Amino acid sequence: xxxxxxxxxxxxxxxxxxxxxxxxxxxxxxxxxxxxxxxxxxxxxxxxxxxxxxxxxxxxxxxxxxxxxxxxxxxxxxxxxxxxxxxxxxxxxxxxxxxxxxxxxxxxxxxxxxxxxxxxxxxxxxxxxxxxxxxxxxxxxxxxxxxxxxxxxxxxxxxxxxxxxxxxxxxxxxxxxxxxxxxxxxxxxxxxxxxxxxxxxxxxxxxxxxxxxxxxxxxxxxxxxxxxxxxxxxxxxxxxxxxxxxxxxxxxxxxxxxxxxxxxxxxxxxxxxxxxxxxxxxxxxxxxxxxxxxxxxxxxxxxxxxxxxxxxxxxxxxxxxxxxxxxxxxxxxxxxxxxxxxxxxxxxxxxxxxxxxxxxxxxxxxxxxxxxxxxxxxxxxxxxxxxxxxxxxxxxxxxxxxxxxxxxxxxxxxxxxxxxxxxxxxxxxxxxxxxxxxxxxxxxxxxxxxxxxxxxxxxxxxxxxxxxxxxxxxxxxxxxxxxxxxxxxxxxxxxxxxxxxxxxxxxxxxxxxxxxxxxxxxxxxxxxxxxxxxxxxxx
Numbered sequence: 001x002x003x004x005x006x007x008x009x010x011x012x013x014x015x016x017x018x019x020x021x022x023x024x025x026x027x028x029x030x031x032x033x034x035x036x037x038x039x040x041x042x043x044x045x046x047x048x049x050x051x052x053x054x055x056x057x058x059x060x061x062x063x064x065x066x067x068x069x070x071x072x073x074x075x076x077x078x079x080x081x082x083x084x085x086x087x088x089x090x091x092x093x094x095x096x097x098x099x100x101x102x103x104x105x106x107x108x109x110x111x112x113x114x115x116x117x118x119x120x121x122x123x124x125x126x127x128x129x130x131x132x133x134x135x136x137x138x139x140x141x142x143x144x145x146x147x148x149x150x151x152x153x154x155x156x157x158x159x160x161x162x163x164x165x166x167x168x169x170x171x172x173x174x175x176x177x178x179x180x181x182x183x184x185x186x187x188x189x190x191x192x193x194x195x196x197x198x199x200x201x202x203x204x205x206x207x208x209x210x211x212x213x214x215x216x217x218x219x220x221x222x223x224x225x226x227x228x229x230x231x232x233x234x235x236x237x238x239x240x241x242x243x244x245x246x247x248x249x250x251x252x253x254x255x256x257x258x259x260x261x262x263x264x265x266x267x268x269x270x271x272x273x274x275x276x277x278x279x280x281x282x283x284x285x286x287x288x289x290x291x292x293x294x295x296x297x298x299x300x301x302x303x304x305x306x307x308x309x310x311x312x313x314x315x316x317x318x319x320x321x322x323x324x325x326x327x328x329x330x331x332x333x334x335x336x337x338x339x340x341x342x343x344x345x346x347x348x349x350x351x352x353x354x355x356x357x358x359x360x361x362x363x364x365x366x367x368x369x370x371x372x373x374x375x376x377x378x379x380x381x382x383x384x385x386x387x388x389x390x391x392x393x394x395x396x397x398x399x400x401x402x403x404x405x406x407x408x409x410x411x412x413x414x415x416x417x418x419x420x421x422x423x424x425x426x427x428x429x430x431x432x433x434x435x436x437x438x439x440x441x442x443x444x445x446x447x448x449x450x451x452x453x454x455x456x457x458x459x460x461x462x463x464x465x466x467x468x469x470x471x472x473x474x475x476x477x478x479x480x481x482x483x484x485x486x487x488x489x490x491x492x493x494x495x496x497x498x499x500x501x502x503x504x505x506x507x508x509x510x511x512x513x514x515x516x517x518x519x520x521x522x523x524x525x526x527x528x529x530x531x532x533x534x535x536x537x538x539x
Contacts, residue, residue: 001516001538005524007531012402013379013499018272019351032354034266034361036373038346041119041527047345047370049086059240059342060084066239070221073228080233082127089126089345090233091117092338093377094133097171097219098144099161100190100207101226104382104509105350105501108525110223111518112348112378114230116527120345128345129233132223133338136172136216136236137285137328139292144171144215147505148495151193154386154488156495156503159189168291171215172238178211195512203511226506226518237328240341245324247340251333251367252284253317257297259366260332263359275355282330284316294330331356336369348375378525380533381500382509387492388536390485398493398534406494409486421468428464432457513537 011020022032030039038044051059063080082088093109095102113130121128138144146160161181176183187208194200206225209218220234237244260278267274282294284302295302301310311319320327329337335357338344347357357374364371383391383398391397394408401408435457443450495503509517521535 001513001520003517003520003524004536004538006398006534006536008399008402008534010379010529010531012399012532014405015351016355018270019354019376032358032374034371035354035358036371038373038375038528041123044120044123044346045373046124047089047343047372049343050340050370051343053086055243056084056086056088056343059243062240063233063235066236067224067233070224072224075231076224076228076233079127079129079231082129083343085127087126088129089120089343090129090131091120091346091348092131092133092342092344093348094135096135096138096140096144097216098147099215100147100159100209101222101506102144102147102219103502103505104380105377106223107226107506107518108378108380108501109348110227110232111230111522111525112375112527112529114227114232115522115525116346116348116375117231119527130231131233131235131342134216134220134223134234134236136170136214136238137287137292138171139168141169141171141174141215147507148503149190149193149508150491150495150504152195154484154491156491157193159186159193161186168293170287170290170292172217172236173290174215176209176211176213176215176218181209183209183211190507194508197512199514200511202514203507206510207507226510226515230519230522241328242324243341244329244337245320245327247337248284248327248329248333249317249320249324250340251329251336252302252313252320254367255300255313256283256363256366257300259363260297260359262362266361267359272355274359275352276332276359278332281332283333284320284330285328287326287328292328332360332363335360335372336364336367339370339372344370344372346373346375348377350377375528378529378533379499379501380521380535381493383534383536384492384509384512385537385539386488388539390488393482393485394489396489398536401489401493402499402532404494405497406490407497408489409483417468418471421471424464424468424471428461428468431464432461435460 022037030037036045060080060083063083064077067076067080083090091113093113095106095109098106101107110130110132113132117128117130146158149157149159151157178184187204190204190208191200194203207222209215213221216236220236223232223234257278260281264274264278279296279298281296283297284295285292286295286304293304295304295316301312302316303310335347338347347353349357354374354376361371363369381398381402391401396408435453439450439453442453492504493500517535517537524533524535
């Protein structure tokens with residue numbers, strides 16, 4: 001298999017105005033509100049060594065022990081062991097775990113950190129490890145308990161799990177149960193909606209969660225199976241909770257409010273609205289009985305939602321130190337906690353993540369955290385063989401479908417009907433009319449049969465009308481303007497009026513093509529992308 005690559009404008013899928021302006025400076029701006037956006041690998045800043053040898057040893061030992069339970073490719077363990085060496089770094093991307101592998105952008109993030117880590121390793125002549133932060137501390141199950149699949153009929157099918165609803169339970173604490181979650185039913189539903197072929201059974205084995213697995217653990221297993229041979233390390237935060245909590249306690253003990261406010265004001269000064277308002281942000285979460293509860297900072301005090309009392313920064317830091325397994329950082333503090341615990345060289349994320357990372361410059365300076373460079377993640381569209389055929393039939397390009405946001409189907413014109421279909425409908429009307437005209441003659445003999453004559457006339461007109469409709473569809477399909485081709489492209493390339501990478505998952509492409517294409521896709525990814533990648537499968 002050989003994928004064909006095409007590179008389109010990065011704004012093809014639509015970007016926030018500020019992001020589009022930033023990309024207008026090619027190849028990319030050097031800074032955004034003080035956040036460093038490296039222009040090229042050659043000018044990429046090499047970070048300072050911040051971890052002690054003991055910290056590196058503890059990190060590597062913990063990761064190796066946890067990952068060994070998944071029996072990963074030896075390349076994963078080699079990556080983990082490389083972190084013991086002074087001067088070894090990681091490139092990080094993250095996402096909350098999702099059902100059956102999640103949407104395609106999860107895979108794109110994983111491949112992007114691999115591509116960037118390899119280039120930086122070559123540049124610095126030192127180990128740089130790709131790492132995927134599996135954000136198992138999240139609890140919003142509604143966002144991740146389903147996936148959309150384009151089935152063989154070219155329709156979109158939403159596939160989800162029974163027995164899962166919204167709540168505050170951590171995804172790391174949610175455990176799949178064969179009976180309660182009807183995992184067998186899920187597998188059968190997938191079989192009915194996936195491409196039939198020799199790769200389907202293997203795909204189901206890789207992606208379908210197993211009885212007794214945690215929600216986050218199933219995602220880790222799948223991601224390791226797809227990318228472990230590339231050396232990608234998957235990390236679940238509960239594995240290194242003591243280290244994360246030590247860093248979190250250090251952060252909250254500092255006076256954060258002025259720096260957070262300065263970061264938000266800096267964004268406003270650029271004419272943008274802060275992605276996260278500091279006074280409204282959940283800066284810290286406490287985990288209690290498998291659920292998490294948010295604390296927010298206002299006027300120097302931290303409060304739980306709905307709580308009348310409050311605690312000072314010093315008091316909160318002491319609570320975290322005393323019970324380190326019960327706490328985690330919110331979105332604004334998590335990047336800093338990661339940078340204090342891991343030897344981070346760069347963070348790869350979407351434009352939404354970049355928006356709040358751009359608020360953190362003053363906070364990083366205030367707490368002496370590194371100013372980690374941010375790399376906007378690669379965006380991509382996969383074009384299968386069927387879509388390739390439909391594009392050719394309709395005389396369209398992928399660019400046309402994406403620019404139109406999938407709304408490419410023209411209105412059906414009456415003149416498009418073939419002549420024979422028109423004649424059939426006319427014949428049906430005449431036949432029905434002549435039959436109805438015989439009703440009175442039949443009624444003389446039997447009034448009951450006269451009613452059947454009327455029904456038969458209607459049935460004849462209906463049957464011939466259906467035949468005419470089929471002829472119209474045949475002509476439309478054979479002429480390359482058929483609705484089937486439009487449906488294939490709309491549901492395939494821009495489903496649910498959203499970019500493909502946000503709706504469709506890796507599962508259906510692995511079920512059809514196996515996993516070899518993943519390595520080929522990696523080869524087409526620019527470590528510092530400024531364009532949208534289109535990857536087309538062979539016919």
